[in-house]
Amino acid sequence: MRYIDPHIHMVSRTTDDYQRMAQAGCVAVTEPAFWAGFDRSSAQGFYDYYRQLTEYEPKRAAQFGIQHFTWLCINPKEADDPGFAREVIAIIPEFLEQKTVLGIGEIGLNKNTKNELIILEEQIALAEKYNQMVLVHTPHLEDKLKGTRIIMDAISASSIEPGRVLIDHVEEHTVSEVLDKGFWAGMTLYPDTKCTPERAADIIEMYGTERLWMNSAGDWGCSDPLAVPKARLEMARRGHSTETIDTVTFGNPQNFLGQCDNFRIK
Ligand SMILES: [Zn+2]
Numbered sequence: 001m002r003y004i005d006p007h008i009h010m011v012s013r014t015t016d017d018y019q020r021m022a023q024a025g026c027v028a029v030t031e032p033a034f035w036a037g038f039d040r041s042s043a044q045g046f047y048d049y050y051r052q053l054t055e056y057e058p059k060r061a062a063q064f065g066i067q068h069f070t071w072l073c074i075n076p077k078e079a080d081d082p083g084f085a086r087e088v089i090a091i092i093p094e095f096l097e098q099k100t101v102l103g104i105g106e107i108g109l110n111k112n113t114k115n116e117l118i119i120l121e122e123q124i125a126l127a128e129k130y131n132q133m134v135l136v137h138t139p140h141l142e143d144k145l146k147g148t149r150i151i152m153d154a155i156s157a158s159s160i161e162p163g164r165v166l167i168d169h170v171e172e173h174t175v176s177e178v179l180d181k182g183f184w185a186g187m188t189l190y191p192d193t194k195c196t197p198e199r200a201a202d203i204i205e206m207y208g209t210e211r212l213w214m215n216s217a218g219d220w221g222c223s224d225p226l227a228v229p230k231a232r233l234e235m236a237r238r239g240h241s242t243e244t245i246d247t248v249t250f251g252n253p254q255n256f257l258g259q260c261d262n263f264r265i266k
Contacts, residue, residue, distance in 0.1 A: 001242075002027045003249040004265075005228050006257065007106075007135070007168055007186060007215035009034055010057055010068065011049075017218070017225045018064040024229040028067040028265055030257060031057065032106035032135050035077040037220040043087040046074065050091070054098040069263055071105035071135050072096065079119040080111075089119075089126060096130055102260045103127065105135025106168060109147040112139060117150065124158050133260055134165045138174065140194065148174045152181055164259055168215070171195055175207055184256050188217040189227035197231035201238055209244060213252045 002025045010018070010031050021029075031053060033046075040046060053070040061068035072095055074088040095101060104127040109116050127134050134155070139147040148167065155165055162182035170178055170185040171194070178185045187200045195203075200214050216227035224230070228249055235245045257263040 001025045001232070001246075003228050003232065004028045004030075004253040004257075005216055005218075005225075006030045006166075006213055006253040007032060007188065007217050008225060009217070009219035010061065011052055012037070012220035013218055013225055015060065015063070018061060018066060021225055022064040022066055024226055026066055026228075028069065029061065030069040030071065030102060030135075030253075030263075032071040032137075033073050034075045034106055034137070034219070039078055043084070043091060046088045047091050050095045054095055054100060058100050067266065069100045069102050069257070071103050072101060073104050073107045073123055074119065075106060076108050076110040076116050076120065076137060076139075080113055080115045082115050082118055085119040086122070089122060092126065093130065096132065099262055102257060102263055103133035103135060105133075105166075106137035107134065108137035108151050109139050110137075111141065112143050112147045112150060117154065120151065121154055124154055124160065128158050128160055134160060136165060136167045138167060138169045140169065144169075144171065145174055148178065152178070152183065155183075156181070166213075166256060169194075169217075170203075172199070172203060172206075175203055175212075179207065179211055184211045184213070184252075187212065187214045189214055189224070189231055190217070191222060191224050191227070197227065197234040200231050201234050201240075204235070204240075204244075204248060205238075209247045209252065211252070211256075213248055213256070 168186035218225035
């Protein structure tokens with residue numbers, strides 16, 4: 001069995017995690033640029049982070065037979081100062097030429113502020129200009145539905161096809177609107193809070209497997225880099241076929257990500 005974890009922040013995980021993921025069947029990860037647990041003090045801090053994502057992390061993953069791909073952006077948590085955010089956005093294009101970059105992400109909203117929206121729109125324009133796919137972060141606060149709608153409207157106002165956009169962190173109350181508009185939807189699995197492996201299995205039973213994937217979003221906080229294989233076990237326990245399980249944990253991510261020529265499973 002093999003699986004892809006399409007959203008995990010490996011820069012904050014240990015090599016032991018890579019080893020355990022490889023043992024559990026992980027063959028590829030994609031890592032969106034995100035907050036590092038603290039606000040960076042300069043655009044240069046992001047420059048170094050993008051180098052880590054594009055140069056260093058693929059080599060670390062390769063030691064365990066895992067392919068590592070990445071998405072670049074300034075995340076919504078650090079995008080509330082437009083002047084600072086624009087300095088960071090200006091350094092992204094040179095990194096888009098790297099062979100493991102899949103697109104712009106994870107962009108979106110955190111507290112649904114005006115400034116966050118301005119920078120979201122400018123990064124959607126960046127994706128348009130460079131013909132990039134997009135990976136979207138939706139707010140974890142009580143404003144998730146409202147934030148998801150604002151983000152979908154901003155993308156729909158651009159020329160980017162919804163089939164080239166994945167909207168992540170969907171839950172029971174947002175998944176159907178996301179899928180109905182033609183976007184892909186990601187379920188982020190957390191150990192206790194938000195979407196657990198059990199709730200993800202429920203969502204698949206309610207909405208089917210089309211354009212749906214799951215990921216661990218493992219990062220520096222409470223999270224589980226083995227959440228995807230645990231969800232596979234939960235689905236198997238409920239009697240789902242191997243084919244269905246493979247669709248949401250391997251086939252779907254491969255199909256979505258494969259729209260970018262840089263994504264090829266060896
Ligand atoms: Zn993330």
